[in-house]
Amino acid sequence: MSGLRVADLYAYAWRNVRRLPDGFVRGGATVAADVVWALRLSGVRQLGQNLARLRPDLSPGELRRLTRAGMRSYFRYFAEAFQLPGWSPEHVAARVRAINDDAARARVASGGAAVLALGHSGNWDLAGAWAAAHIGPVLTVAEKAPGRAVRGVPGVPVSARHRDRAVREARWHLRHPGP
DSSP: OTTOOHHHHHHHHHHHGGGSOHHHHHHHHHHHHHHHHHHTOHHHHHHHHHHHHHOTTSOHHHHHHHHHHHHHHHHHHHHHHHHGGGSOHHHHHHTOOOOSOHHHHHHHHTTOOOOOOOOSSSOHHHHHHHHHHHTOOOOEEEOOOTTOOBTTBOEEEOSGGGHHHHHHHHHHHHHSOOO
16 A cells, blocks of 8 residues: 555545445444544644643543544544535435524525535534535535535635635636536
8 A cells, every 4th residue: 555645545435435334434434533543643642732732621531532532523524524425415404403594594595695604513514515405505615625525515725825716716606606
C-alpha cells in the first residue's frame, strides 16, 4: 500500500461505502475509531489536548473516555457522509429532525432565499441533502474534502485564496437555483 494517499481512501469510500449494509458500516466505523484512538495518532492527541482545555475538571480516565467518544462521533459522521449518496430521500428524512424551520420554508416558498448556518454539530452533508429536498435549493459554502459531493447540493470552496470565486459562484447559484 505504499503511495496510498488519504485522498485515494476518501475517493474509494465515496464510491463504495454506499453499497454496504448499514450495520456493517456503523460497526466498521466504530472499530476504526477505536483503533485510531488506541494508536494515539497525532489527531487523537490533539483532540485530547483540546478537550482537556475545555474540561479541566475531568480525571485522566474520564478524558480518555471522552476522547474515545469524540473519535467515534467523528468516524460515525464520515460513515454517514459516505453512505449518504446511496440513501433514498425517505431515509434522509427519517434521520433528520428540523427545529424552527418554518420561517426558512415560508421564505423560500414565497420566492425568497434563506441563509442557514450550521455550527459544528451533527452532519452537514445530511442536513444539506435534507434541506435540498424539504426547503429548497441549497448552496454550500465550506471547506471541501477530496471527492466530496452531496446529491442536489452544489458547493463553493471557501478560503482566502478562493474568496472571489466563492462570491461569484454563490451569486450565480442564487440567480440559477437547482442542482
